[in-house]
Amino acid sequence: MAQAANIQITAQNPVIELSISEEVNSRPDTATFSTGVETKAATATQALRDNSRQAKQVIDKLKSLGIAEDDIQTTGINLNADYQYDRKSETNRFVGYRVSNQVQVKVRDIDRLGMILDALVSSGGATNLNGPYFSINDDSALKQLARERALANGKKQAENYAKASGYSGVRILSIAEGIRTSAPGPMPSARMMAVANESVPVAPGQIGTTITLNISYEMTR
Structure with missing residues (x-):
């Protein structure tokens, strides 16, 4: 049987905790x-x-x-x-x-x-x-892009905090990820559309794929 191990990383310096969200929009398919x-x-x-x-x-x-x-x-x-x-x-x-x-x-x-x-x-x-x-049938590429942007943005913010506090850089202690997808709401019912006696207009708009990373950084000298 495989057992998960809880690994506790001990920080020697102050820790920065950030929640970074990045959204990537794309046309649904x-x-x-x-x-x-x-x-x-x-x-x-x-x-x-x-x-x-x-x-x-x-x-x-x-x-x-x-x-x-x-x-x-x-x-x-x-x-x-x-x-x-x-x-x-x-x-x-x-x-x-x-x-x-x-x-x-x-x-x-x-x-x-x-x-x-x-x-x-x-x-x-x-x-x-x-x-x-x-x-979106396969949004793995969109998630990866949002994840990369969130990591880059988080590192940049953490480094700014570290340098403002007299440290030279940061190292990641932990990362937790959340995913959310937002899409346009449903169209009216067919009974309402049938009364108009016209072709059904469809505007798919865009869907936003959002990655939220909760990252802990340790400031480093």
């Missing part, structure tokens, strides 16, 4: 959204059958638009009794059943995202749409 269908019928069996037929239509439409099968994932199938409020009796009246089927979709070519969303709502049979949420 991946978008994720959810879509699906909702159906109503007098019986649960009929509602489920109708929903299954329309959900297959949505999935087939996604595949015809170039979405890979591995990038389409069912996230929820819900069957619930459907009630309608009666104002005269002030009671909920049972009217049948409601079924919803939701899938999550990943688009790897966001230049086609607007066309895909429009096709789903206008001819693909989708009755709801949420998203998209933008991301």
Whole structure:
């Protein structure tokens, strides 16, 4: 069995503790959204059958638009009794059943995202749409760049403190890292966009990848 060892580094001189954050912005290359269908019928069996037929239509439409099968994932199938409020009796009246089927979709070519969303709502049979949420498929290079900038900035600041205190330089005692990614918020729902009867505009903007380093330096002579 492997065991982690706690190593305590003892400083002989004053210690500087800094928290340095660096952000690198980049255009996203991946978008994720959810879509699906909702159906109503007098019986649960009929509602489920109708929903299954329309959900297959949505999935087939996604595949015809170039979405890979591995990038389409069912996230929820819900069957619930459907009630309608009666104002005269002030009671909920049972009217049948409601079924919803939701899938999550990943688009790897966001230049086609607007066309895909429009096709789903206008001819693909989708009755709801949420998203998209933008991301970067592989942000390792961005993280490395932010990390290098944070290290350089931290060293520069620590050396300034050391020289101002009569020391010649610094050495690193410890480093702790935190990562945060910020992205634009989701677009309006498909029901709102379908009313406008226009092509869906998509502005992916940029995503910020932030590295925060908590670094301890010992001042050196």
